[in-house]
Structures are given as structure tokens and as C-alpha cells.
Amino acid sequence: MTKRWQPTPAVRWIALLLLCAAYLQGGFNKAVDFNAAIAELNHFGLSPAAPLAVAVIVLELGASALILTGFLRWLGALALGGFTLLATFVALRFWEMPQPERFMAANSFFEHLGLVGGFLLVAWHDLKERTHD
16 A cells, blocks of 8 residues: 655645735735725725724634634635635626736636635645544
8 A cells, every 4th residue: 555645744834824825914914004905895895894804804814823723724714715705706807897907807816716726625624634533
């Protein structure tokens, strides 16, 4: 029987950090410049902007912390995956945009779907590990 390769804990943690990097940066930037966070939500027609901005900050930083600490990692991954899917359909409606914005938004749209897939894999692997322990 062949032994399957497993990443070291450090490599695994770095991969998870990279997956969460945009959410850590986004949550931190929104917290530091709360007015910009409110302006972003207003730009997308979301209200009430201030409470939603707080919720987004808590979600981005909190779910990233769950993923990186391993405490309820599956829950953090599903939360960021769901948030990313929702935000993608709100912010990147490329089918409504003229060129050249359409091209760049379509690329970002499908890149974000890739992130959702990554978070689903993290949740699946975490739940699988928990049921085997």
C-alpha cells in the first residue's frame, strides 16, 4: 500500500492563510476606514450600510480566524464561501456591463467562483477529518 503525501502543518496553514488573505486585508481595511466600507456598500445599493459594514468586517475577520485556528474551520469556510458567492453576484454582474469593463468583471467573477470552490474543499476536508478522529 502506498502512503499518501500529506502537507506539513506549516504548508497547510500557509495555504489557508493565502486563501483567507483577501478577507483579512478587506476586513482590516474596512475596519480602519469605516467610511470607505459604508461608501462601498452604498455604491452597490445595500442598506442599511453601517450595520452591514460591521457585519462584513466581523464575517471577514472572524471566519478567517476560524479557518486559521482550526476551531470550527468548516463553519468559517462555509461562511466565507457563501459570502463570496453572494458578493460575486452583487458586485460582478458582468452580463450587465459594457466592454471593456465586462471582460475584467467576467474574469473576476469566475476567479471568485474558484475561491468558493476552495472554501468548499476546506469545509469538506475539515468535516472529513473530524469524522475520522
